[in-house]
Amino acid sequence: MRVLPPGARALILCAVLAACACAAPAVVDSGTPWPAVALLCLLCVGCELTGSRRRPGSRVPEGTGAFFPVVPAAVFLLSPAAAALVALPGGFAAAVVQRPVRVRRTWHAAQQANAAWAAGQVYRLLDGPATLGGAGPGAGYRVADFPYAVLPAGAAAVAFCLVLTALDGGILATAEHRPAATAWRGLPGRSLAPYCVHGLAGLMTAVMWRSPYGVPAALLVLLPMYISSRGFAQYTRERTAHQATIRALVQAVDIKDRYTRGHSERVGQASAMIARELGMPDERMEVVRIAGILHDVGKLGVPTRLLRKNGPLTPEERRVIELHPEYGHEMVRGIGFLGEARSAILHHHERVDGSGYPYGLAGEQIPEPARVVAVADAFDAMTSTRSYSRARPVPVALAELERCAGTHFDPAMVRALVDAIGRHGWHPVVTSDDDVQVAAPRSGAPAPARGAGGGA
Incomplete structure (x- = not known):
């Protein structure tokens, strides 16, 4: 706990x-169905442990072993307090790979319990138990009321998702000091569909649990969902491995060129802002962000003495440095998951008037991700201190980009960055340079400035 900020x-x-307050009523309530609670707890823990089992040399990312249909089933079958109690052991058993392990396990358990309790309250508020079917008092077995049973179950799944993402965003904002405007961005959108699918599976489990076939039939419903969740966990592990590959490449560049340390992450951030402003779908925006992060990976092939040289470069030295886009493209050619990002690495120094390098492409000949990264690269180069220049204020850098729009840069990309920073400000997540300009949202246009900006 000592390593965590007070917030x-x-x-x-x-x-x-x-979480304790949510689960406590189930402990003291004499009507709590303890056999069902115990079985669901065992299912949660068992699925977490088998889902997060490690192979030698592997690292399992946090949360990939979670098997959420068991918790929604508890929400639909039990009281909110009992559902919170069921969620606790699974949270404690969740895969954790970063320290402090105990704190993280406690946090996951508290998240799950609070989300299960909130989902249970929503489910009962919408009279969900009445639609579930099962044995009624003196009325025999009642069939579940479909499709009406889906509405309260779906609302409960949404509530579960919102509570978890709210807590996730809160911990990102307080533990990693992320701006409040970005800590929650994208979390609900990425999580909502999976939680709704798991909620539907939990509803089917609860219906079968209440049916004449009982618990064995409910377990059969869980089995295919468990298999699919393992497949999703594998996908998540592969994605984590991809991100680790990207981080390793960026760190190698940062170590070699100390003057641009942090530059790659900031270019990725600015590229994502431009892509979002242009309305690109999430998948394409992620491609552009990765392209921004890896745009200078080719500098690994450039002699260190040139990258760290103080003062102007000779024409021969500049020609050597200008080979880095081609070096970078060759380095990542065999990394299949990068996709279109490879073209941005190769062409991010092309200019729309055809005067750039390495191939002198012009206008629409330059791939769109490369035009985005070119603007982001120039913006960060101007707003960061380098060996040959001091950081310019953000408004001055934006004015310079606007002055060069149509010659060096695509005007649409420049306008997208200006609008994005005007609306959200510029708050770089990584500020490893000695001096990085930060700007709050603004309403006015920047003042004109002289000089051209751009990364080497």
């Missing part, structure tokens, strides 16, 4: 206390 410690403590 993060306070948030974790509040979440733990709230």
Whole structure:
């Protein structure tokens, strides 16, 4: 706990206390169906442990072993307090690969319990138990009321997702000091569909649990969902491996060129802002962000003495440095998951008037991701301190980009960056340079400035 900022410690403590308050009524309630609670707890723990089992040399990312249909089934079958109690052991058993392990396990358990309790309250508020079917008092077995049973179950799944993502965003904002405007961005959108699917599987499990076939039939419903969740966990592990590959390449460039340390991440951030402003879909925006992060990977093939040289470069030295886009393209040619990002690495120094390098492409001949990265690269180069220049204020850098729009840069990309920064400000996540300009959202246009900006 000592390594966490005070805000993060306070948030974790509040979440733990709230989880205890949510689950406590089930402990003292004489009507709690303990056999069902115990079986669901065992299912949660078992699925977490088998889903997060490690192979030698492998690293399992946090959360990939979670098997959420068991928790929604508890939400639909039990009281909110009992559902919170069921969620606790699974949270404690979740895969954790970063320290502090105990704190992270406690945090995951508290998240799950709070989300299960909130989902249970929503489910009962919408009279979900009445639609579930099962044995009624003196009325025999009742069939589940479809499709009406889907509405309260879906609302409960949404509530579960929103509570978890709210807590996730809160811990990102307090523990990693991310701006509040970006800590929650994209979390609900990425999580909502999977939680709704798991919620539907939990509803089917609960219906079969209440049916004459009982618990064995409910377990048969869980089996295919468990297999599919293992497949998704494998996909997540592969994605994590891809991100580790990207980080390793970026760190190698940063070590070699100390003057641009942090530059790659900031270019990726600015590229994503441009892509989002242009309305690109999430998958394409991620491609552009990765292209921005890896755009200078070819500098690994450039002599270090040239990258660290103080003062102007000779024409011969500049020609050597200008080979880095081709070096970078060759380095990542065999990395299949990069896709279109490879073209941005190769062409991010092309200019729309055809005066760039390495091939002198012009206008629409330059791939769109490369035109995005070119603007982001120039913007960060101007707003960061280098060996040959001091950082310019953000408005001055934006004015310079606008002055060069139509010759060096695609005007649409420049306008997208200007609009994005005007609306959200410029708050670089990585600020490893000695001096990086930060700007708040603005309403006015920047003042004109002289000089051309851009990365080497």
